[in-house]
Every structure is written in C-alpha cells, then in structure tokens.
Amino acid sequence: MTKLVQIFATRWGIIAVGAVIGILAPLLQKWGNPPNMGVCVACFERDIAGTLGLHRAAVVQYMRPEIIGFVLGSMIAAYAFKEFRARAGSAPIVRFMLGVFAMIGALVFLGCPWRAALRLAGGDGNAVFGLLGLIGGIWVGTLFLRADYNLGRSQSTHTTVGWLLPLTMLGFLVLMLMFPQVEGQDKSGILFYSVKGPGSMHAPILVSLGVGLLIGFLAQRSRFCTMGAIRDLLLFRQTHLLSGFAALIVVAFITNLILGQFHPGFAKQPVAHTMGLWNFGGMVLAGLAFALAGGCPGRQLFLAGEGDGDAAVFVLGMIVGAGIAHNFGLASSAEGVGPYGIPAVIIGLLACLFIGFTMRKRNA
C-alpha cells in the first residue's frame, strides 16, 4: 500500500503552510509590495497584463515575480515528488471564460480571496463584504455541484502540454531581466512599468521570486486552496482546507500587528473602496467562477505548475480578463466601482449561471 498522506497534506501540515504564507505575505508588503497586498493573485496577474501592454492603466503595470514563482515553485515540488502529470481537455474554453469573469469580479472588489484575507488581517473592514460575497458565490457554486455540474474529464496528455505555462512564466521572467525597470521611466524595451501607484510598489525581484517559489512549493504539497476551504465546509462540512486558510488570516493579523501594518477602519483603506454592495457583488461573481472552475486563483497557478493544462487556460483567462477590465472601465479604484463595473458583474453572473445550469451531466 502506498504512503497515504505526506506531511504537508495533513491537517497540521496545511495549517503550517497557511501560517508561513501569513508571515511571508505581510513581509512582502514590508519589503515593498503595496499595502494589504503582500500577495494578490488577481491584482498581480492584472499587473502582469499591464506590463505586457494588454491594458494601459499606468498605475498597475509590473511583472510580478510572485506569480512566476507560484507556478515554478509548484512545478519543482511536483517533479520532486513525482506528481507532475500533464493533463488537459476538460472544457478549456469554458475555463477560459470563467477566468475572465473571475478576474472581472475580483477587480470590482479589488482583490482575490488571498487579498481579501490579507485586507481583513490588515484591518480593512471593507474586506468583510468581500468575504461574505465570496462565501455567497461559492455557495451558489455548491448548488450546481450538487446538481451534477461538471466540466468533464481531462485526459493524460503529452508532457509539452503541461510545460507550456511554466515555460511561459519563465519567459516572462527572462523578459523582465532583459528589460529591467529604469527609475522614472514608464517603459523599458517592450515592457510597461508603473512609475507611481500600486504597480510601482514592489519588493526586490529576487525576494518576490524567492517567496513565490517557496509558497508555490508549499502550496502544491499541501493542496492549499482558499475557495476549496469555503466550498468543502458548505458541501461536505469538511474543515481541512479551511484550517489552512484560517491559519493564514490569523497569522497574517498577528504579523501585521508586529510590523505595525494593522490599521482598522473602512474609509481610506489602501487600494480599496467602500461601496459595500459591490465589494460583495464582485466577490460573488469571483467566488462562483472559482467554484465552477474547481480552484481559487492561487490553486489554478499551482495546478498549472503540476502540468494541468486546463488550469493554465484559466490563468490565461484571468490575465486577458484583466486587460479587458482595465480597457473597458470595469475595474474599481479607491473612489469606487468603474464606469461599467456594475453591468459587467451582472453579465458575468448571468454567464456563470448559464454555465452552471447547462453543464450538468447525469453520469460523469
């Protein structure tokens, strides 16, 4: 009989991983990342979309090494423990669209579930609306899951399929090194760089990359997933993943207290707005999309590192979605929702409901 559960996938293992992330994310903020944004998968993929020129919102353009590290760190862990399996073919276009809508929802709230946790741990009361929305969206997802919603089987496939997103991430890293940021310049070679705003706030490249690789490794081993944490509680009354997510929040809160990064309140919170209804609504959309796609945005990066080509497609959907969001005025700012953010959330919800209702199979 093969060894059943390796140490990081045990209850204490995932709690330890949550705790490590809860220390490292606030530290990344201390070392230069934006406030209450030590790690944000949605914001950081949006920043990558910016540096690539997929949108021209000047304040959010930077090649975030954390995202690169998440994929490559996970890949290293998967290979080290013989878990790399190239697989693909489970409704990729649907996953792509779910990624687009997940990003739109997240950008209306101004964060993914990881950032919602960190905002909460930083004292941002607006994050409560976001977390409630996340729970609501995931809950709707569980209704579909109970009704036999599924995107169909993926198949084992050529190794190259599983390598393409990690190689792309490596390519992004090479681009960043070839066209490094130049002080005061908004462009370096082909890459766009923020001169001010959140995109200009970042920890040193090697620190971001190193932390990203470590988190990628640990998250792959522990199967860390912020959406699954809520989903499994609602669907199965299982608290395994939740214990990791809770550890992240609690330890991040303590770390913020120690580092002087805890500022409770609702008004003037960093990179946040106070429109409670749309903080809620944006995350309902994001939560539903993550639930329908089988993983939070971090988990999709870790899966992509393990060779999951369908997760890779979701990641690309999120990056393209960020470009769309900023080009069409869907993303929020500190002042509130963007010009077309509200209709975008409604359209996104309709699209996700359509996908959820129609993609049900009687026998999977």
Place this chain on the structure above:
Amino acid sequence: MSSIVDARGLSCPQPVLMTVKEIKKIQRGEIVVLVDTDTSKENVSRAAASHGWSLKSVEPDGTGYRIHISKG
C-alpha cells in the same frame, strides 16, 4: 462484489462528491474508487474516513490509484 466509482480525469470536488454519493447509496459494502492524482487520492481517503468507512488498500494503477474502501 464492489461498486466502482471512476473519478479519473475529474476536477475536485468531483471525486469526493461521487464517492460520497455512492457511500450514501449503498450504506455498507465495498467501493473501489479510481482516481488519477495524489490530491484526489488524499481527498477521497479523507472523505471515506469521515463517513466511517475504512481504507482497505490504495494501489498505484497506471498514473493514478485504485482506492478500496469498505464498511460493514
């Protein structure tokens, strides 16, 4: 005679959902669950245990696993 649950290629939480459905359907007996990732193997094993089913064996099966659970 065991029931077979083929969860290969399905994203989480399908493998657990299918296993729990079968558990609730047959109440006792033997179930063989086929999965193709380590994550699914861990999730199914954990779910079976939380429903009071015992793990008889977990064997490598191609690139995946055959999980044999039983109750009663």
